[in-house]
Amino acid sequence: MGWLLWLGGALLLAVLEIFTLDLLFIMLAAGAAAGAIGAAAGLPLVWQIVLAAAVALLMLFALRPFLLRHLRTRVDLVETNVAAMVGKLGTVLQPTDGSGGRVKIGGEVWSARTEDGVVLAADDQVRVSRIDGATAVVAKIAAPSAPSAPSAQSAPSTTEDAERP
Numbered sequence: 153m154g155w156l157l158w159l160g161g162a163l164l165l166a167v168l169e170i171f172t173l174d175l176l177f178i179m180l181a182a183g184a185a186a187g188a189i190g191a192a193a194g195l196p197l198v199w200q201i202v203l204a205a206a207v208a209l210l211m212l213f214a215l216r217p218f219l220l221r222h223l224r225t226r227v228d229l230v231e232t233n234v235a236a237m238v239g240k241l242g243t244v245l246q247p248t249d250g251s252g253g254r255v256k257i258g259g260e261v262w263s264a265r266t267e268d269g270v271v272l273a274a275d276d277q278v279r280v281s282r283i284d285g286a287t288a289v290v291a292k293i294a295a296p297s298a299p300s301a302p303s304a305q306s307a308p309s310t311t312e313d314a315e316r317p
Contacts, residue, residue, distance in 0.1 A: 158188030158200070175216050175223075183208025234283045242290065244276040255290055262288040 165181035187204030195203065231238075242257035242264075250269030255262055255278055266272060267281060267289050278290035 154197070154200070155188040155191035158184050158191055158204070162188060175219055176212070179211035179216055180208050182211045237280050237283055237288065240280050241293070242278050242280060242288070244272045244274050244278060244290075247274060248272045248278075248290065252287075255288060257288060262286075264288040264290050266290060266292075 162181040162184035165177045165184060169175070169177035169181065183204040183206075186207035187200045190200040190203040230236075237257060240257050242255040242262070244253065244255050244264075245261065246254040248255060248264050248266060249271045250266055253264050253266075253272065255264040257280060263286060264278075265284075265287055268291075270292065272278060272290070272292055277293050279293050280288050281291050282289045
């Protein structure tokens with residue numbers, strides 16, 4: 153009959169763990185479960201308490217730090233929603249300056265403005281520096297330079313030069 157009390161205590165501690173999630177009460181519940189096993193095996197009350205305390209302390213000092221270390225390791229967070237827009241490239245749809253404009257970012261049209269008041273023309277390429285409310289704050293990115301024309305030294309100057317091996 154004593155094992156039912158131990159088991160009830162273990163269940164109560166397990167329910168407390170659900171609300172705290174710090175792996176303290178579940179370790180104590182494991183000790184109470186060990187006490188229930190001792191009671192079911194016919195151990196005297198003193199040995200049930202010693203068994204419960206020994207298992208609880210072993211769980212608290214041996215297993216809990218290991219579990220906490222592995223449960224609390226974090227993975228890099230994947231930015232979503234507005235935070236994911238920062239750094240994306242876009243195209244200016246309407247002239248944009250420090251007071252407003254429109255840009256297309258990732259297939260969506262956003263109201264936009266520039267941070268420093270620079271006026272951006274339509275079709276300029278921009279990068280989102282931050283989101284301010286529902287407005288994308290953008291900055292112009294340098295357009296890729298056009299490939300240079302071949303130099304006069306590398307191109308044949310006459311048809312005779314082109315025909316020579």
